[in-house]
Amino acid sequence: MKPGCYTALATPFTPDGLRIDQKGLEQLIDFQIANGITGILAVGTTGESPTLGWSEHNAVVDTVARLCRDHCLSIAGAGSNNTQEALNATAHAVKRQVDAVLLVDPYYNGPSSLEIRREYVAPIAARFPGMEIIPYVIPGRTGAQLLPEDLALLNQAHPNVSGVKEATADPNNMRRTRACCGPDFLILSGDDAMTFEMMTDPAIAGGGVISVLSNIAPAAVTQLVQKLAAGDRESASTLLEALTPLFGLVTVKTTETTPHGDVVCRARNPLALKTLMRLLGMPAGPCRPPLGKMTRKGLDVVLAAARQVWTENPDILKPIERFFGVRIEERLDDPRYREELFYSDY
Known part of the structure; x- marks a missing residue:
């Protein structure tokens, strides 16, 4: 190698x-x-x-x-x-x-x-x-x-x-x-x-x-x-800063409320990644059980990271637009594209 x-x-x-x-x-x-x-x-x-x-x-x-x-x-x-x-x-x-x-x-x-x-x-x-x-x-x-x-x-x-x-x-x-x-x-x-x-x-x-x-x-x-x-190192540092919002998607931690108190929910790889791929219009499909869906708070974390990258450094995601024929801004903004991506309750 x-x-x-x-x-x-x-x-x-x-x-x-x-x-x-x-x-x-x-x-x-x-x-x-x-x-x-x-x-x-x-x-x-x-x-x-x-x-x-x-x-x-x-x-x-x-x-x-x-x-x-x-x-x-x-x-x-x-x-x-x-x-x-x-x-x-x-x-x-x-x-x-x-x-x-x-x-x-x-x-x-x-x-x-x-x-x-x-x-x-x-x-x-x-x-x-x-x-x-x-x-x-x-x-x-x-x-x-x-x-x-x-x-x-x-x-x-x-x-x-x-x-x-x-x-x-x-x-x-x-x-x-x-x-x-x-x-x-x-x-x-x-x-x-x-x-x-x-x-x-x-x-x-x-x-x-x-x-x-x-x-x-x-x-x-x-x-x-x-x-x-x-x-x-200077150019690499610039790229690192541009990519950093995505690093947190490998494991997304949220605090969720249950009838018995708050709990930490940890969405581990590849759940957040595939959620973002589906959101952006890439072939992915669901994760297989026992992996499932994100919580609404977890999906919000994914959306926030993707929107930050798209706003500040769109060139990182533009290859997806060109290759898969999608409009990323539309897919990030339109609620229809996220309807099946999260559990409606805990």
Whole structure:
């Protein structure tokens, strides 16, 4: 893999949520390619991999691999909390000639870092030495964590483990990864809001991002990474400021009132992202249960962020207008476009 901006692609569903919207999926991929993305990740968290059947999972990988070929790089999500499933998914990705696979730390059953290395990543890296393997470290989702020391041991034993998607939100962990793994190891941000810090901190020396927000703004996020890689911190800072209103959409927290008192409601990725995609007229469809809809307050947060970007930096969203033939101002202002996007009560 090479440094750059990779989109963690959302999976579009039909309005009833029962099937993948194949035409919409192809449109989303073409939109990314047209806007200069470095690569596309199929069926990650943003792609709702937990609610895809394996036949659906493989079908999305097939489409991404086919359409990316000769245009940009492709990554297949292949992680599981079952090593055999991950081996099977990686074998499928190899057959489809993707450029890399992403292996999220095993979730729920909570293996130690030692076990993640020996019983999960290493067997897959050894079975498929010609495939780039990218561990995905996100303890806030998985309850487990591959530590920098074990990551370095993997890299030493298996040269195809040459990068990581880092989503610990802990700069000290990132610095430790760089210290353990050396200067040539690729550290990709797994959190849009931390990309700037990761790429400007010489003790981290991040190489780019696997981005959620590039579903909406692939050109702008790609330019941010390119400016940072070129050392143009001033231009990158301007882009960062323009994109910042969107960073909060990865997780939207609101306080909701119930008959028993106030509660915090947390709409996690990809719910807010897909809500915005639907609002703007992009193929998305609903999230699959157990993800559902936003609250009215949550939708207001999404609307406020989109309106701020559209008012202050419309060039970030204009590619959507051109590619999908929509009028963003109309879609942000007309209540008809948000009728199905939120729960009417708590």
